[in-house]
Amino acid sequence: MALSLPTYAKDILIQNGYVMTMDPALGDVEAGDVHVRDGKIVAIGRDLKAEGAERIDAQGAIVLPGFVDTHSHLYVTTLRGQFRNAEGQFFPVSSALAAKMTPDDVHTAMYTGALELLDGGITSTADFFDNVLTPAHGEAGLRALKDSGIRATMYYGGPDKTTKQRINLDQLRALATQQNDATATSRVRIGLAWRLPRDRNSTANWAMRQQEFDTAKALGLPVQVHVSGEPEPMFDALIKRNYLSPQMTVVHATDARPDQLAALEAAGAGLALTPISEHRVGYGLTQLKHFAGVSRQGLGIDGNSLAGSADMFASMRLAALTWSGADRDEKAPSPRELLALATRRAAEAIGMGDQVGSLSGGKRADLQIVTLQSLNLSGFGGGDPAALLVYSARPSNVDTVIVDGRVLKRDGKLVEVDTADVLRGAEASARALLTR
Numbered sequence: 001m002a003l004s005l006p007t008y009a010k011d012i013l014i015q016n017g018y019v020m021t022m023d024p025a026l027g028d029v030e031a032g033d034v035h036v037r038d039g040k041i042v043a044i045g046r047d048l049k050a051e052g053a054e055r056i057d058a059q060g061a062i063v064l065p066g067f068v069d070t071h072s073h074l075y076v077t078t079l080r081g082q083f084r085n086a087e088g089q090f091f092p093v094s095s096a097l098a099a100k101m102t103p104d105d106v107h108t109a110m111y112t113g114a115l116e117l118l119d120g121g122i123t124s125t126a127d128f129f130d131n132v133l134t135p136a137h138g139e140a141g142l143r144a145l146k147d148s149g150i151r152a153t154m155y156y157g158g159p160d161k162t163t164k165q166r167i168n169l170d171q172l173r174a175l176a177t178q179q180n181d182a183t184a185t186s187r188v189r190i191g192l193a194w195r196l197p198r199d200r201n202s203t204a205n206w207a208m209r210q211q212e213f214d215t216a217k218a219l220g221l222p223v224q225v226h227v228s229g230e231p232e233p234m235f236d237a238l239i240k241r242n243y244l245s246p247q248m249t250v251v252h253a254t255d256a257r258p259d260q261l262a263a264l265e266a267a268g269a270g271l272a273l274t275p276i277s278e279h280r281v282g283y284g285l286t287q288l289k290h291f292a293g294v295s296r297q298g299l300g301i302d303g304n305s306l307a308g309s310a311d312m313f314a315s316m317r318l319a320a321l322t323w324s325g326a327d328r329d330e331k332a333p334s335p336r337e338l339l340a341l342a343t344r345r346a347a348e349a350i351g352m353g354d355q356v357g358s359l360s361g362g363k364r365a366d367l368q369i370v371t372l373q374s375l376n377l378s379g380f381g382g383g384d385p386a387a388l389l390v391y392s393a394r395p396s397n398v399d400t401v402i403v404d405g406r407v408l409k410r411d412g413k414l415v416e417v418d419t420a421d422v423l424r425g426a427e428a429s430a431r432a433l434l435t436r
């Protein structure tokens with residue numbers, strides 16, 4: 001597999017697009033330009049001059065920030081189609097197959113999965129890598145994210161759902177020291193994929209989890225934690241033991257009580273909402289209205305093969321439809337707000353709001369260009385395209401993707417990626433896994 005990243009363009013000028021900055025201070029710029037230099041957005045406006053810059057014509061297209069996925073498990077990519085509801089539930093199937101993965105399988109799955117995200121306009125992911133079976137698996141996951149070109153926080157975790165085995169804190173420390181530089185410009189950073197003890201009465205189990213938490217805290221790492229399974233006592237434990245902080249993102253809180261959400265808000269913690277997977281595994285309805293009081297929240301995919309595919313458009317759509325359907329109210333969900341939950345607010349939820357999530361001068365240049373030249377987007381006569389993106393668009397409409405100033409997708413195709421080769425590799429890994 002050829003894994004060279006496209007060359008880094010020093011200067012890019014995107015011209016004449018309908019620019020949705022998602023920055024409340026800047027709003028939309030019709031027939032707007034975006035100037036990118038050295039991986040950063042340096043200017044947004046009309047008729048910008050940029051001598052010698054590589055030009056991308058966005059006439060008739062929408063330019064918006066890349067989507068930010070607040071929670072994923074990319075290693076499940078090669079388990080696609082194996083979750084068949086009554087014939088194969090997600091947790092037993094994914095646990096059994098994940099335990100058989102070699103480091104190469106992990107690299108294949110996470111690399112392929114990251115490319116799928118990029119292909120659909122998702123430029124950042126928060127990957128909850130809870131399948132670090134050995135240090136070689138940890139290295140393979142990190143390499144896959146780096147090789148793909150995506151921006152990521154790799155939340156380092158132990159084998160899936162293990163409650164007896166401690167996370168490899170030596171490797172966590174080593175990777176964090178290597179990746180999380182003080183200037184925070186590293187494209188792939190390390191966090192902790194943390195789990196609460198399954199047996200909450202076990203003092204030994206709590207002591208082990210506490211040690212993991214303390215290590216992450218000492219290193220200043222972001223932490224993600226699931227509250228699914230037994231949401232009420234898990235969320236209560238986070239509150240009672242003072243684990244909630246601005247470094248923490250809580251995942252799958254569909255059933256959270258209002259007082260629990262108030263505690264999360266008071267602590268400044270974030271919330272990851274993954275409507276498709278939460279509905280699929282039966283966690284209940286992801287009702288955005290329920291979380292209205294939480295400042296830091298955003299949408300996520302939660303494993304492309306569990307969600308079916310990495311489709312942020314579909315995630316926004318499901319969240320909107322769940323709201324209007326449950327409330328019998330067409331007016332309630334704002335398409336703009338849904339876009340914010342997939343961009344600016346998602347970045348804020350996982351602590352990356354100062355770097356990405358909006359097209360603002362000084363932020364890293366992570367963006368996508370959506371072309372309207374497709375039958376599923378035909379007949380748009382103008383005006384605010386937010387509803388068009390939420391209700392009609394899909395990943396194949398994403399024409400161009402730029403991460404950190406690097407053009408990773410152009411003219412509807414991933415740049416310098418041999419897709420046929422990637423697909424062959426993923427299928428071979430998936431087939432081998434099933435025979436093991």
Ligand SMILES: [Zn+2]
Binds near residue numbers: 071128226251302
């Ligand atoms: Zn998860």
